[in-house]
Amino acid sequence: MNTINKCYCCGELAPNPIHKGDFFRCRKCGHTIAASKYFDSDFNKLYSEKYFKGEEYLDYVNDREAIQRNFDERIIRLKKLFPNRKQEHVLEIGAAYGFFGDSLRYFFPEVKFIGFEISSEPSEWGRNNLNLDIRNQDYLASQLPNELFSDVFMWDVIEHLPDPVLFLNKAFTEMKEGGHIHITTGDIGRLLPTMQGSKWRMIHPPTHLHYFTRKSLTKLLDLCGFRVVHVSYPTVYRSIRQIWYSLFSLNKKNGTESHQGKLKKSRFIGINTYDIMFVVAEKASTTPHR
Numbered sequence: 001m002n003t004i005n006k007c008y009c010c011g012e013l014a015p016n017p018i019h020k021g022d023f024f025r026c027r028k029c030g031h032t033i034a035a036s037k038y039f040d041s042d043f044n045k046l047y048s049e050k051y052f053k054g055e056e057y058l059d060y061v062n063d064r065e066a067i068q069r070n071f072d073e074r075i076i077r078l079k080k081l082f083p084n085r086k087q088e089h090v091l092e093i094g095a096a097y098g099f100f101g102d103s104l105r106y107f108f109p110e111v112k113f114i115g116f117e118i119s120s121e122p123s124e125w126g127r128n129n130l131n132l133d134i135r136n137q138d139y140l141a142s143q144l145p146n147e148l149f150s151d152v153f154m155w156d157v158i159e160h161l162p163d164p165v166l167f168l169n170k171a172f173t174e175m176k177e178g179g180h181i182h183i184t185t186g187d188i189g190r191l192l193p194t195m196q197g198s199k200w201r202m203i204h205p206p207t208h209l210h211y212f213t214r215k216s217l218t219k220l221l222d223l224c225g226f227r228v229v230h231v232s233y234p235t236v237y238r239s240i241r242q243i244w245y246s247l248f249s250l251n252k253k254n255g256t257e258s259h260q261g262k263l264k265k266s267r268f269i270g271i272n273t274y275d276i277m278f279v280v281a282e283k284a285s286t287t288p289h290r
Contacts, residue, residue: 098126189213
């Protein structure tokens with residue numbers, strides 16, 4: 001059995017092995033991490049075009065209307081929460097096909113947007129179809145202009161990263177003082193994941209490696225020099241076919257073939273299971289603590 005000696009977020013020693021030793025949970029902050037064997041994957045292959053077409057997502061591009069509705073709602077929420085702030089120079093880590101950049105440009109036509117996406121096909125699609133600056137590069141190895149970012153966005157990304165601190169620290173150095181970082185991720189400490197245990201829909205390593213609680217993510221951001229200024233649990237919009245796929249086909253043999261033909265076109269609906277958290281944190285110090 002793989003062993004995790006201390007909590008990634010708070011440093012508490014000897015997290016408890018759970019779910020047959022495939023995960024380790026901190027007794028203090030609740031952070032849960034996949035066993036080390038899941039960190040050995042080839043992440044370039046893992047996040048190939050297939051990830052967006054039949055693996056994690058049934059068909060990401062054809063679900064654009066639902067996905068972009070989520071982004072529109074988040075931007076509207078930010079405008080209400082922080083009416084005096086304006087997204088001027090923006091970085092998105094994990095930009096996929098660029099739907100968020102497209103939404104952002106609608107609300108802030110003068111915004112400067114840079115996105116990074118590890119998968120080549122989505123980044124190329126966003127450049128060609130949306131005329132967005134989406135770079136198929138490793139963000140950690142990138143060299144960016146001297147102009148600092150007003151905002152950094154990580155939508156449903158942080159749980160995928162083997163070492164989120166590396167990304168948070170780099171983003172910190174490239175942000176203006178008082179800049180905001182925006183994160184969505186699952187909250188494994190909420191009622192539904194507590195009840196469902198290993199059957200919670202968000203648990204599927206090796207794509208998801210970190211499972212945060214509100215407490216553990218707040219602690220991690222604080223260690224990286226950020227102060228949390230907002231946490232909420234918004235409604236998430238999904239197409240009916242993606243919901244069906246996630247419930248009955250994802251990670252199940254022969255699932256895609258049996259249902260995909262019936263679900264070519266589908267409306268989307270909003271569902272709130274109160275286990276997806278939307279976190280905004282402000283760059284609050286001159287150097288990260290970690």
